[in-house]
Amino acid sequence: MLKVSLPLWWTADAVALLAHGLLLTVLFTLVTTVTSLVVGLIIGSWRLSTNTVLRHIAGIFVEVHRNVPALVLVIFWAFAVPNLFPPDVRKTLFFANPVITRLTAATGLPLIYYVVATIVALTLNTSAYIAEIFRAGVGTIAQEHVDAARTLGASRSGVYWSLLLPQGVRASFPALSARLVHNMKNTSLAALVAVPELFRSTETAMSLSFQAMPFLLLTTGLYLATAVGLSWMLSLVERRLNHRSASTWTTAAATNNA
Amino acid sequence: MLDQLYFVLDILPDLLFGFPGQRPGGLLLTLALAIVANVAGFGVAVLLGLGFYSRHRIVQRAVSLYVFIITGVPLLVLLLLVYQIAGNPRYGFRIGPQGAAVISLVLYSGAYQGAILRTGLASVPVALAESSSVLGSSHWHTFCSVQLRYAIHVMLPAFTGQTISLFKDTSAVIILGVADLMSTARVVLGSDLANQPKWVAVYLTVGAIYSVVALLLSRLARHWERSQRNHSLVHLLARY
Secondary structure, rough: OOOOOOOOOOHHHHHHHHHHHHHHHHHHHHHHHHHHHHOOOOHHHHOOOHHHHHHHHHHHHHHHHHHHHHHHHHHHHHHHHHHHOOOHHHHHHHOOOOHHHHHHHHHOOOHHHHHHHHHHHHHHHHHHHHHHHHHHHHHOOOOOHHHHHHOOOOOOHHHHHHHHHHHHHHHHHHHHHHHHHHHHHHHHHHHHOOOOOOHHHHHHHHHHHOOOOOHHHHHHHHHHHHHHHHHHHHHHHHHHHHHHHHHHHHHHHHHHHH | HHHHHHHHHHHHHHHHOOOOOOOOOOOHHHHHHHHEEEHHHHHHHHHHHHHHHOOHHHHHHHHHHHHHHHOOOOOOOEEEHHHHHHHOOOHHHOOHHHHHHHHHHHHHHHHHHHHHHHHHHHHHOOHHHHHHOOOOOEEEHHHHHHHHHHHHHHHHHHHHHHHHHHHHHHHHHHHHHOOOOHHHHHHHHHOOOHHHHHHHHHHHHHHHHHHHHHHHHHHHHHHHHHHHHHHHHHHHHHHH
């Protein structure tokens, strides 16, 4: 019978640790992808708005969150913001109240506030980039296209919802997905605020087993696999978007010819 | 409020230049890391650019694999990986955290700049390179003064964007305990529990320093791009 001998560092504990870490990294990625797409598209639309106040708010938001490293944002929201409050208020507000307790019980994660803070920080950072990318994408839409829609009687919101938003997203999709993959890599910054995601669990496994290289190489592979998986998913979305648009086009053309 | 301001003013020299009596740190080190990584990274990128268009399939594959791995892995993992190899006497190296940080940042920015350069090289008109070799330039000369120049010129905005992005990414060297701007702030704040109310003010200052430098860099880049656009012969060619 074939007997496979496993290397010493490959213990059940280490595997469980890394599996939990990977799960958390994937969840982080999915959640921040969705939140930063939503926030980013809203801010990006504000930047195109005719309302001066909204446009300026969006401009400041983008400049602030794009020019500061994601790490500074993560540490600011996780460590600095609670320190604004005196110790007892801080404790009830961020670490020991019914909502936090319930969330901890539901997710099994210690110090849930740091998870929330990381999600907030990454969302702010990535959405600022997405807003700019979306704005550039909308910039590629021909002005004649918008004028034609307005002349044919489309309302301002109609132009936005059925012309600027879908075409802008489609035009900026390659840059958007590159940024979202970057965002996936940025989730590793959560390790610096004690969230046990993949990088943090790798560090833990390394210090428990006194073995560095095998774990680091394994983690490299896992991150690469996550990046490939995410870009594959995004390419599916892109194909879907392009396909949908192409078929609407042809239907519209066919109706026009009939 | 006022004591926060005094505290920030008090530690500002440390944030900008590092702690007195020690090696330079703070913003100075962050800038040094960013500059070295960008310049040396560009050298790596040129090698990668040569590799992408090499005649040997295996070189092309190796170069693509390199870019795929480096751009697919968080900088934190890369830093730790390089430090484990370069700082480990078992492999015959004894490089400290600062050296390991420089090596990883060079590898990192090289991969990103290489990807940009590949796109730029792909956009060089074939006729341009052909006419250069017809006029008697060597292969090497054609690459350096026609293809490379054209590619850099076309991709200038992407290169400057990457430079600024790398400047911000250097903050990850905190994982190796290198005393850059970010870790200086952390050391100052962590040294005393009484500093807790000052965390927000200090990190706002750190964020402000990063964004002021990033804004200055992007202004400078825009200015440079504009001047290039008006004076470059390559641009005249690009317009034809």
